[in-house]
Amino acid sequence: NFSLFFFLFVLFCVCRYPLGMSGGQILDEDISASSQWSESTAARYGRLDFEEGDGAWCPEITVEPDNLKEFLQIDLRSLHFITLVGTQGRHAGGIGNEFAQMYKIKYSRDGSRWISWKNRQGKQVIEGNRNAYDIVLKDLDPPIIARFVRFMPVTDHSMNVCMRVELYGCEWLDGLVSYNAPAGEQMNSPSYPIYLNDSVYDGAVIYSMTEGLGQLTDGVCGLDDFTHSHVWPGYDYVGWNNESFPSGYVEIMFEFDRTRNFTTMKVHCNNMFSQHVKAFRQVVCYFRSDLDWEASPLSFSPVVDEKNPSARFVTVNLANHMASAIKCHFYFADAWMLFSEITFQSDTAMYNTTLAPPKTGPPNIQPDDPTHKVDDSNTRILIGCLVAIIFILVAIIVIILWRQVWQKMLEKASRRMLDDELTASLSIQSETFTYNHNPNQSGTTSEQESNSTYERIFPLGPDYQEPSRLICKLPEFAQSSEDPVQDGVPHYAEADIVNLQGVTGSNTYAIPAVTMDLLSGKDVAVEEFPRKLLTFKEKLGEGQFGEVHLCEAEGMQEFMNKEFLFDIAEDLPVLVAVKMLRSDANKNARNDFLKEIKIMSRLKDPNIIRLLAVCIYSDPLCMITEYMENGDLNQFLSRHEPEGQLAQLSNAPTVSFNNLCYMATQIASGMKYLSSLNFVHRDLATRNCLVGKKYTIKIADFGMSRNLYSGDYYRIQGRAVLPIRWMSWESILLGKFTTASDMWAFGVTLWEILNYCKEQPYSQLTDEQVIENTGEFFRDQKRQIYLPQPVLCPDSLYKVMLCCWRRNTKERPSFQEIHQALLEIQP
Template sequence: MAVVFSSEEHEWHFNPAQCRYALGMEDGTIPDSDITASSAWSDSTEAKHGRLSTGEGDGAWCPAGAVFPSGSEYLQVDLHKLHFLALVGTQGRHADGHGQEFARSYRLRYSRDGVKWITWKDRWGQEVVSGNENTYDIVLKDLGPPIVARMVRFYPLADRVMSVCLRVELYGCLWNDGLKAYTAPVGHVMQLPGMSVYLNDSTYDGSTEQGMQFGGLGQLCDGVLGGDDFIQTKELRVWPGYDYLGWSREALGQGSVDIEFHFEKLRVFHHMQVHSNNRHTQGVRVFSKVECLFKPGLLQPWSSPALTLPVPLEDLKDPSSRPISLPLGGQPAQILRCKFYFADRWLLISEISFLSGRDSLVFSAVTPRAGLPVAKDDSSNTAILIGCLVGIILLLLAVIAVILWRQYWKKILGKVSGHTDVYLGQFIHEAFVLLTKCLEHPQAFLRFLEAEGEYQEPSALLRPRDHRDSTSNVPHYAEADIVSLQGVSGNNTYAVPALASSSPGADSAPLPELPRQCLIFKEKLGEGQFGEVHLCEIENPQDLPNLEFPFNVRKGRPLLVAVKILRPDASKNARNDFLKEVKILSRLKDPNIIRLLGVCVSSDPLCMVTEYMECGDLNQYLSHRALLDKTGPSHNTPTISYPALISMASQIASGMKFLSSLNFVHRDLATRNCLDRGGERHIKIADFGMSRNLYAGDYYRIQGRAVLPIRWMAWECILMGKFTTASDVWAFGVTLWEMLSVCQEQPYSNLTDEQVIDNAGEFFRDQGRQVYLSRPAVCPQGLYELMLSCWKRDCKVRPSFAYIHSFLTEDAMNMV
């Protein structure tokens, strides 16, 4: 195993600048049950009303009594998982101008386990955070240092006894590293001519005893990398050496620095990255070697022997700081203890991060779930990886042979399409996806390779009526003339057909160029790798005669639009894909497809303007509603009826029927990607979901590259990267399940992402062990059978969208 030096940080290194998203107080992602308080003045000012920018109840959380300077009243938010918190927002009680209460300052306390609570302090030891000056403005405060926590409490303060009210939001992201504490020796002070360099862990939030810091987190995991000169700091108004934690060999009295890392749960460790200073002209060098021990649990023994990784110091003549990547060999552990050996008088480290994961094979042995087989490690990972590589090579050779044979006969028949490179690239990409799965889950992939490679007929789970109707002449498993196109809205990749001008709906008329000044920014909906999506308003759309209105707009009523913006520094390929996306989307004109209204392409940044629905996406619309019971409405929760749900589903099926008629494969059909216009219940299919942080948990990231909605994907998409109209049918079945469950939970919520991938393997093997989504309580058996037919193993026998639409419009209503 080789130690890797790099002048650049690895893509898996945590970047705090990309971790500043609202976590769900304002938009309701955090449920009322996770917002509690020490007390409340009344039911209308209880904890659930403490959401930023919302005005339900009496407009905020207000404690039962007046707040004293000591600040014992609190508002608590439980995030259930560890999160990295970068900033917080606060607001007073406005209540349409009637509110007079706000908090001029507050304290924060946080906990990683719900037992031990820590008071947040800034870099200079101050606990009090300045708050609001009026009842309506939102005040955002950067947390320096940031917080890693599961629970957060806001304690409003007052300089005298007075009434206060509070609304809050948390900003950050999920703490995927899983590290909950590390133990290390206290840092030392380096004496240089004319100055002292303090190399202590000043933001450590644990305890300190007898020269050791334990039970907390600090600067080794805050995402800030120190520079080449350890005296210089990235943070203003701090002391020299602030960016590093450093130890002197002489002061420590031993030849190594021992650091112990404690994680939330058992993980599989692939690499550790240590960012170290190497100013050897001042007696500072990176460590000469590292020895690591692994412990699966608190009461279990350490691994033996230790993993030893020497660092070739002859490669480190350059005095610049650098990340050093140390391979950990896929060891499972919950606790790591690493000895870093001195190579000179001083050792300075600014950051330690891990490439690890909750491996499905390890966890199936620890916490098996019913219905899923438990994997047994009956061979070494080395042999498995070799088998994977051999299998991939053979697969590539077979694919190339098939492609060349196809092209040979196409040339003979005079039907060559010119897409040889596209087909080859697509198949190589699929093979690369398989190789990635092999490296991530070698045991599971070995079982996949050992299984029979040909499609088999699925088990006879049900016998619905013959749905292979003759109303559509479109090939159901259509792959011809499909190319990949990177979507600008986020990380989505469209499967785009080569639409002919004579195709239905393929109107090639140029889109109108809209003046940029007519777009009034409202809010940022999301962002992706190449661009951003903004919600904008056009105040007087009638003044733009060339605007393609999707519906009649009343005079004086502004028009909400979504604007996809390509970043000005985007690559040439991204710009070309943007213009291709414009061309494709301009041809999709259907009542149930979001319509492209205009463009701004005469200058940078390039923009495309699409319609937007007032009620937002269908997931948010339904998740705030209860299904209307035959006994009538209950409490004050908005309701929705079964016929309304079927009507919405029918509209989605209609839109997908149109797309499938053009061989257009959506690849990300879900309620988050369907927009709703409220009272008219007019549903349109869009593609904004992936760009929104609100739905980050719906997507599975493969080693920082592909981002996939695996809980909505057919088994052939997950295992082979094969997206077709038939895989869209599978996703529609999951979307229908979401709707009939009123979007109260994720699909397969009882399975981890890794178990969802394993379940796809069970569909491939078809040995009766695959897990299906259960029938929602409101769903009639006949409609559930339609869902099951969407999840057929053999894609060729899944229903067409024409049949689904016919079923929902004619038959489903009679099943109530």
């Protein structure tokens, strides 16, 4: 059992090696294409992770949605078992920005008949790249057996695409090029039908299957209970009923690439006799070496097992017959016969179709069954593989130990760094920062742009992970001094994040995938609102995919559910914010817009802006949210003064300290609600809080899209736009955004409130100095600069702020704790 399991493990590892596009083993003459833009973008430049020529293969013309004529083709010179593919766009040292967002794969074993790959659910389109430099790897499930492979870019609108690719797998030493068999049948059970057809067969399927390969060679062994599967009941098996075969047997013919000397055939059979399923009682095999079939067939009868219902491999000794084709008659032992894998061993084909990892674990093989022993001829290879694995494990252990020692050395060295040695990396990936990724977002530029170059501080703390290419590496670790900056969403430590692209290139919240699945699986709980009842008042902001307008909505009260009450008479218009998606927005932006509507419709908290209604029956798509009559908190407080003689002399409106605390408590309450859902806001500030009557506060997300606040966002060398003065040190240096980083921003927001928004945080520091100060937080040598205590801020409130700015994220309070503390402090 262990030997076979280890054998399968080794084969799986072997079958995920790159086949030579990036390594150069595939020659230039074996790479071709349908067309090319120029000689410098010819097919030979379509190698993964290479930058020769103009950096990739690019077709001659723009790829259209209905045009699948463009392709990049690779000839592997022999049959290969391909389990994985990788793609990349054209980066060309930052000059190129062309990539394939989607693609299809076609393959051929002989160069004449081309087959479209599809996954086990029947989908052909593969998700590709989202920028020009990241490598995206996709498992081929099921894997393919082919000599020729074509990558065909797919688009949902007219666009220029370029590709670099790699194939991963191993040589197909079985030599099997097709099997012909009767089509699998349907078993009717009392609960549901069980489909036992070969759903991934790539040949012709009418009444029988001809000239193809499928589930019998996909490397997936079925479970003991065939009614269970990761797709549908019976999926992993091909099965036949004896009533359909008067002769009492099923004929399967196997065609090979050339004449071979066969030693064994292994058939994985189901033996669930309680369902009238048993392994075959006899097999008779005929051999064809040239044009004629041999007169004397080979017959084999396994021991019938009526005690153990486990699925098993049955090994048939083929007695070194020479053949280019084998025709086998499998005789029924019961009403049904089910196979999931058939493999062959021949003189040059030790490896078999279990090269891909079985999804159900290793086959259930009984130790006392001699038919399941691994061939003696494989022993030396198995020993060699075992030795190789041991060496690899030893090397991994040595590397781990070396890294730990090196990490400690770096940590000691970093503590001795002087001021002038520190420059912080800001190669954060996203073109827009606030909530989402949009590589094409123009954004609002900072008034303080910097041309300086920053190196990264290497993250030494064991609690933090290094995002892939998130920040530039130290010189001693760098592969290139011109490492590209990624346009991906920054790393999240707490959960897998679902990224939605809003109309301004941002979105309201960063949402864990599980939470979004739970929330967005329901119908939209808001009604369609008549556009004609919206009156434009002011444009609040804009971005690449749309705009945010301030509008008045007439009759909104009639469209709202009873749980939402307006403090406005029914005959008066309601002030609302309208997010409007441009009608020419791409498909992804439209889908994300609808997802955002579903999420927003479920957010119900008195301190979070609510979604009121939608306009989605026609373009442009709109979502209508609350807007408070006093505008945002930053502008509101900047127009007011603290109570006292100065306010009386200037006759300025005032806000009491009690009301300041009341507003801060509401913000903490709203964030407590978001954090309970594991939502991360990522741009909490007074500009993103709206003020209503009686100092009511609701958290929103309009700040980044407004030119009024462009000075609050720092533009990184023409790329990311970041609110660095509100960001935690780990967000700036490590790209980590969690509820703890929101807590840091809350401390800054509280500081703004108690300063009546008269001053920008760290106003005495330049943007570069703010960035360098985050390095001091990182090193924690007591040299970091904190925001000073506001004049009207009591010590108890300033202690709350300092708790929010603790270096260790685990030591920062939760929003529930902060909310309770503010309730106790509030007079």
